[in-house]
Structure formats: structure tokens, C-alpha cells
Amino acid sequence: MGWRFIDTDITDPYYVTAADEAIALARKEKKVSNTLHFYRRKPAAISVGRSRKIHDDINVDECLKNNVKIVRRTTGGGTIFTDKDCLIYSLVFNRKDAALPSSQKIFENICSSLVTALKKCDIDTMYKPPNDILLNGKKISGSAQIIKENIVLIHGTILIDTDLELMNKVLKQPKQTYVSTICRETNHILTMNDVKESLKKEFENTFDTDIKKTELSTYETDLIKKLLKKRYRNDAWNYRR
Numbered sequence: 015m016g017w018r019f020i021d022t023d024i025t026d027p028y029y030v031t032a033a034d035e036a037i038a039l040a041r042k043e044k045k046v047s048n049t050l051h052f053y054r055r056k057p058a059a060i061s062v063g064r065s066r067k068i069h070d071d072i073n074v075d076e077c078l079k080n081n082v083k084i085v086r087r088t089t090g091g092g093t094i095f096t097d098k099d100c101l102i103y104s105l106v107f108n109r110k111d112a113a114l115p116s117s118q119k120i121f122e123n124i125c126s127s128l129v130t131a132l133k134k135c136d137i138d139t140m141y142k143p144p145n146d147i148l149l150n151g152k153k154i155s156g157s158a159q160i161i162k163e164n165i166v167l168i169h170g171t172i173l174i175d176t177d178l179e180l181m182n183k184v185l186k187q188p189k190q191t192y193v194s195t196i197c198r199e200t201n202h203i204l205t206m207n208d209v210k211e212s213l214k215k216e217f218e219n220t221f222d223t224d225i226k227k228t229e230l231s232t233y234e235t236d237l238i239k240k241l242l243k244k245r246y247r248n249d250a251w252n253y254r255r
Contacts, residue, residue: 016224017107018049019214024098027059027083032241035088036234037106038160038167045233048107050217050225051169052210058097058177059083060184063090063158067255076184086245086252089167091145091158095181096171099195101209104169105217109161112221120159121145123220124168128155131216132172135208137196145170152194172196172209 020037022030030053040046060072060082068074068084071093077084082095096102105124114120125141132139132147139149147155157170175197196204218225230238245251 015047016226017217017221018047019225019227020049020051020230021210021227022051022053024054024056027055027057027061027085027096028242028246029238030055030102031061031085031087032238032246033230033234034104034106034167034169035241035245036237037104037230038162038165039237040231040234041106041108042163042165043233046231048111048221048223049105050214051104051106052213053102053104054098054100054206055083055096055102056098057081057083058095058180059085060093060095062086062093062252064088065090065255066093068253071186073184073186080180080184082180082184084252086254087158087169089158089160089169091156093185094156094171095176095185097177097180099173099175099177101172101174101206102169103172103213104167106165106167107221109164109166112166114166117159117161118144120161120166120168121157124157124170125155127216127220128170128172128213131212132196132209134212134216135204136202137200137204147172149194149196149199152199153192154194154196154199174204174206174209 145157159168173195
């Protein structure tokens with residue numbers, strides 16, 4: 015069975031975080047096929063790993079001043095800043111379909127695909143295990159994953175022209191020494207559509223499948239509404255640590 019491709023593009027931070035979980039739950043229930051999901055967040059948002067502590071990582075007052083939302087995801091990893099100039103990819107698939115035996119193999123497989131896709135856009139990057147992509151020695155992509163009942167949800171960022179000044183205001187651990195963007199590190203004029211198309215083609219090669227554009231199912235959209243109410247629009251969830 016071929017994969018689905020869903021592009022929600024520029025969307026509310028809470029909504030797309032709920033959408034990733036809804037897609038994974040729908041895949042677990044065998045209601046949908048394996049899925050590639052692209053999105054960007056507007057307004058800007060901080061995505062918090064499930065076990066991170068808000069006040070260790072985030073300048074909450076600066077978030078309030080700058081209308082930066084805070085949302086806690088179900089995957090692990092660090093606390094990251096995202097905005098409309100950061101492309102986020104999400105892949106939801108049954109691990110048995112991909113023959114990937116471990117979390118590290120999944121990271122290696124997906125990150126290698128990113129490196130190849132960006133190379134086809136004339137952007138020379140390198141994979142730094144376990145889950146980073148470097149350009150000129152600076153991090154321009156990171157990823158996180160969770161596996162439940164053989165269903166993998168892996169998502170990650172590609173910093174194309176992200177507002178690094180705002181990032182360093184709202185995060186307590188300054189990242190300017192090791193995080194950058196594609197636009198800062200190269201002279202290439204690179205559009206979101208360029209990156210999306212190259213990534214989609216490379217994921218088709220990686221998973222030996224066709225990926226056809228479609229929309230979220232009614233089951234998923236109903237589930238998103240429930241997850242927004244229960245978790246992602248709820249401070250008790252987002253600030254729980």
C-alpha cells in the first residue's frame with residue numbers, strides 16, 4: 015500500500031502537534047496508511063520534549079512578550095524553537111513495513127534521507143548521530159521519535175530561515191554558537207516548496223513507495239479536536255513539568 019502525503023503548511027502550533035499524535039493513533043488502529051506530514055508553525059512556538067522542565071529551558075516572560083506559544087509533544091528530545099521559516103516533517107509508519115529494527119536505525123535512515131534530499135537542492139550537509147544534521151558545522155536539523163506497538167512517529171525540523179534572534183531570547187540555553195539556518199550558511203535561494211518536493215521524492219526512494227497527497231480523515235480531525243481539548247490547548251499538559 016502506498017503512503018499518504020498531508021501538507022498542513024502554516025498552521026496553529028497546538029493543532030499540528032495534536033495532528034501528529036492523531037495520525038499515529040489512526041495508523042495504530044489501521045484506519046490510515048503510513049503518512050508523511052509537512053507543516054510550519056505560526057505564531058512561533060517552542061516545542062518541549064515530553065520529559066523536559068519548562069523553567070529549566072524557557073524564558074516564559076519573553077514568550078508572552080513575543081507571542082511565542084509553548085506546546086509539549088509526546089516524543090522525547092530537547093526543547094526547540096520553531097516558526098514559519100522552519101519546515102517540520104513528520105513520518106508515521108509501521109516499523110515492520112520499513113524493516114528498521116531499532117530507534118537508532120530509524121534515526122540513521124531518516125537523517126540520511128534528509129542529507130540526500132538537501133544535496134539535491136545543492137546544500138551539502140552531514141549527519142551527526144544520533145539525530146542531527148549539520149551545515150558548515152552548525153546544526154540546521156534535529157529530530158525526535160516515539161514507538162508504540164510498532165508504530166513509529168518521527169518528526170524533525172529543517173531551519174531554512176528561522177528567526178535565531180528570537181530563538182535566543184525565548185530559550186534559556188543560547189544556541190547561537192551551534193545552531194544556524196540554511197539561508198545564513200549558504201547563498202542559495204531556497205524555497206519551502208523546493209525542500210518539500212526534494213524531501214518527498216527522497217522519502218519515496220527510501221521507503222520504496224509512492225506518496226500521494228490527500229487530506230486528514232474524519233477520524234483524525236475528530237481526534238485532533240479531542241486532543242486539543244485534553245492536552246495541547248491545556249496549560250496543565252504543556253506546563254506539567
